[in-house]
Amino acid sequence: MPYIRSSDLGPRVLARDVRAIARLLTRAESGVDEARATLDAMFAHAGRAHVVGITGVPGSGKSTLVAKLAAAVRKTGRTIAIVAIDPSSPFSGGSILGDRIRMGDLGGDPGVFVRSMATRGALGGIANGTLETVDVLDAAGFDIVIIETVGVGQDEVEVARAAHSTVVVSAPGLGDDIQAIKAGILEIADIHAVSKCDRPDANRTIADLKTMLALGLTRLDTANVGAVPQPSWRAPVIATSSTRGEGVAELLAAVDDHRAALERSGDIETRRAAIAERRLLAACEAMLREQFARHRDGRLSPLLEKLRTRTLSPRTAAQALLHELKLGGE
Amino acid sequence: MPYIRSSDLGPRVLARDVRAIARLLTRAESGVDEARATLDAMFAHAGRAHVVGITGVPGSGKSTLVAKLAAAVRKTGRTIAIVAIDPSSPFSGGSILGDRIRMGDLGGDPGVFVRSMATRGALGGIANGTLETVDVLDAAGFDIVIIETVGVGQDEVEVARAAHSTVVVSAPGLGDDIQAIKAGILEIADIHAVSKCDRPDANRTIADLKTMLALGLTRLDTANVGAVPQPSWRAPVIATSSTRGEGVAELLAAVDDHRAALERSGDIETRRAAIAERRLLAACEAMLREQFARHRDGRLSPLLEKLRTRTLSPRTAAQALLHELKLGGE
Numbered sequence: 001m002p003y004i005r006s007s008d009l010g011p012r013v014l015a016r017d018v019r020a021i022a023r024l025l026t027r028a029e030s031g032v033d034e035a036r037a038t039l040d041a042m043f044a045h046a047g048r049a050h051v052v053g054i055t056g057v058p059g060s061g062k063s064t065l066v067a068k069l070a071a072a073v074r075k076t077g078r079t080i081a082i083v084a085i086d087p088s089s090p091f092s093g094g095s096i097l098g099d100r101i102r103m104g105d106l107g108g109d110p111g112v113f114v115r116s117m118a119t120r121g122a123l124g125g126i127a128n129g130t131l132e133t134v135d136v137l138d139a140a141g142f143d144i145v146i147i148e149t150v151g152v153g154q155d156e157v158e159v160a161r162a163a164h165s166t167v168v169v170s171a172p173g174l175g176d177d178i179q180a181i182k183a184g185i186l187e188i189a190d191i192h193a194v195s196k197c198d199r200p201d202a203n204r205t206i207a208d209l210k211t212m213l214a215l216g217l218t219r220l221d222t223a224n225v226g227a228v229p230q231p232s233w234r235a236p237v238i239a240t241s242s243t244r245g246e247g248v249a250e251l252l253a254a255v256d257d258h259r260a261a262l263e264r265s266g267d268i269e270t271r272r273a274a275i276a277e278r279r280l281l282a283a284c285e286a287m288l289r290e291q292f293a294r295h296r297d298g299r300l301s302p303l304l305e306k307l308r309t310r311t312l313s314p315r316t317a318a319q320a321l322l323h324e325l326k327l328g329g330e
Numbered sequence: 331m332p333y334i335r336s337s338d339l340g341p342r343v344l345a346r347d348v349r350a351i352a353r354l355l356t357r358a359e360s361g362v363d364e365a366r367a368t369l370d371a372m373f374a375h376a377g378r379a380h381v382v383g384i385t386g387v388p389g390s391g392k393s394t395l396v397a398k399l400a401a402a403v404r405k406t407g408r409t410i411a412i413v414a415i416d417p418s419s420p421f422s423g424g425s426i427l428g429d430r431i432r433m434g435d436l437g438g439d440p441g442v443f444v445r446s447m448a449t450r451g452a453l454g455g456i457a458n459g460t461l462e463t464v465d466v467l468d469a470a471g472f473d474i475v476i477i478e479t480v481g482v483g484q485d486e487v488e489v490a491r492a493a494h495s496t497v498v499v500s501a502p503g504l505g506d507d508i509q510a511i512k513a514g515i516l517e518i519a520d521i522h523a524v525s526k527c528d529r530p531d532a533n534r535t536i537a538d539l540k541t542m543l544a545l546g547l548t549r550l551d552t553a554n555v556g557a558v559p560q561p562s563w564r565a566p567v568i569a570t571s572s573t574r575g576e577g578v579a580e581l582l583a584a585v586d587d588h589r590a591a592l593e594r595s596g597d598i599e600t601r602r603a604a605i606a607e608r609r610l611l612a613a614c615e616a617m618l619r620e621q622f623a624r625h626r627d628g629r630l631s632p633l634l635e636k637l638r639t640r641t642l643s644p645r646t647a648a649q650a651l652l653h654e655l656k657l658g659g660e
Contacts, residue, residue: 039645040643044640047640128644273638276634279637280647280648281618281622286648288611288618310373313369314609315617317613318613318617322618
């Protein structure tokens with residue numbers, strides 16, 4: 001297969017050519033320099049998609065729910081892309097296969113695109129890589145772009161900051177340990193989905209969740225978390241069952257409602273501004289890490305040696321390094 | 331209470347004064363400038379502690395095991411500090427209380443120090459903040475410093491890169507979803523602990539784990555994950571039961587063995603070099619984020635506006651910003 005220049009992939013991506021999209025995304029992930037200008041162009045073309053973050057703890061049935069949601073989106077005639085941030089090993093390769101399998105009937109549908117990102121071990125690549133992927137899929141014209149994360153850590157907050165709407169998936173029967181952790185991510189929800197509502201203990205999960213919300217226990221410290229307050233919106237709790245196919249249409253309706261509410265109140269602009277901020281910081285960090293990787297065995301060596309022997313503090317070393325690297329050029 | 335200068339806290343920290351340690355850590359976390367020089371001094375004094383990362387998925391019983399391990403360490407006459415990276419909400423306050431409760435009998439023991447870090451929402455603060463905390467506790471003379479994380483995401487890899495020894499805790503009966511995710515963190519283990527071995531299904535968990543290890547399914551792609559290969563060490567699998575108090579002494583022995591093996595083979599120096607590298611990158615990132623926060627409403631505004639309207643690409647904007655900020659000074 002001959003190498004197709006990224007600049008030639010660009011127009012094909014904009015026409016939603018699935019193979020061109022996949023190729024450009026691979027180049028973006030590998031940090032291919034030649035793809036840079038094209039990715040910049042994709043960014044310029046993006047901005048129309050509804051970006052939805054969907055997160056939930058392991059075992060919440062989130063992936064199955066996302067597949068059902070994708071089918072519901074397709075029924076309305078819209079297209080959907082899913083970026084699955086998968087923490088499993090980059091070698092297992094299992095994640096991509098898994099995605100294909102769980103998409104089931106949607107596998108051959110050009111209106112659905114699934115991209116698994118093996119973030120494990122990618123040095124800080126999560127934020128910038130994910131955001132670039134979203135740009136490409138947005139530019140390609142997918143109506144909805146979902147960022148799906150397995151959530152307990154910092155990554156979820158980052159994702160919430162990058163999305164217009166965030167869905168947090170809860171599930172019955174996950175045990176106290178997991179519920180406690182979940183409390184930490186409830187705060188970022190614009191919409192709550194409770195999965196596995198065919199289970200008899202689901203009612204308690206829904207009731208608990210509503211109680212927490214009513215008590216304000218999940219209120220967001222916006223200054224700290226950096227999320228955008230939206231006083232005109234009250235996060236609904238949607239009961240779903242992937243096995244029975246229940247609640248999925250309602251979930252999609254809630255996602256659409258949230259977008260409409262953002263547009264109506266003008267809060268969409270505040271979110272866009274917040275996303276731009278995340279985007280810039282992520283790009284700066286990516287650049288820093290690139291430079292770091294480039295000079296690891298060269299200019300960095302004497303600094304690292306001084307750190308190892310503790311004759312220089314990390315902060316002083318960082319100052320020296322940043323000065324020397326002259327990030328951003330002369 | 332009068333303000334005690336950080337430079338006066340320093341000598342008290344080195345004498346393991348618990349209140350002085352707590353104060354200095356709070357200042358480090360809040361980014362108090364006045365504490366900078368003292369933190370640098372603490373870094374210079376650090377380097378003797380055995381830093382142990384302990385990670386496991388939610389529900390693995392890891393926190394209870396850490397408490398038991400702390401008691402076992404105390405029985406040998408050594409001191410121990412625990413840095414718990416807690417993803418629950420920064421406002422719940424529940425985590426700190428929870429730590430105090432779960433430490434039980436050790437609560438009043440000056441040879442045990444527990445610090446919960448509410449990382450949620452802390453803009454990229456995990457890496458640098460955690461490493462600074464470890465430095466202070468190391469300088470304070472704690473023999474063992476444990477970094478405890480709830481693990482499925484990127485944070486765990488970062489922690490593994492910051493520790494001399496990494497323990498991954500597995501548990502029976504967590505369900506397929508969680509097991510699959512766990513597979514991703516098995517790779518970073520120097521030691522495997524299986525918790526809840528009083529349960530009848532624990533034997534299967536141990537057998538599964540041993541099979542995965544024997545098949546090499548958890549082999550580390552060191553180039554990608556950035557961890558340090560250590561061919562002379564084979565990660566043992568330790569069966570533990572916190573309720574029965576079984577296997578905890580064996581776990582501590584394995585941790586000590588690992589350290590001894592690192593010293594014997596000389597691999598400890600390779601790990602120290604890798605840790606120095608993580609330390610430098612984390613310090614650079616922290617500096618970048620500080621500058622970013624400082625200029626958010628000032629110099630950043632025109633760039634952010636251009637990003638929002640997509641008239642400038644994130645990469646170009648980042649280049650302009652990094653140039654303008656002149657990170658590291660003139």
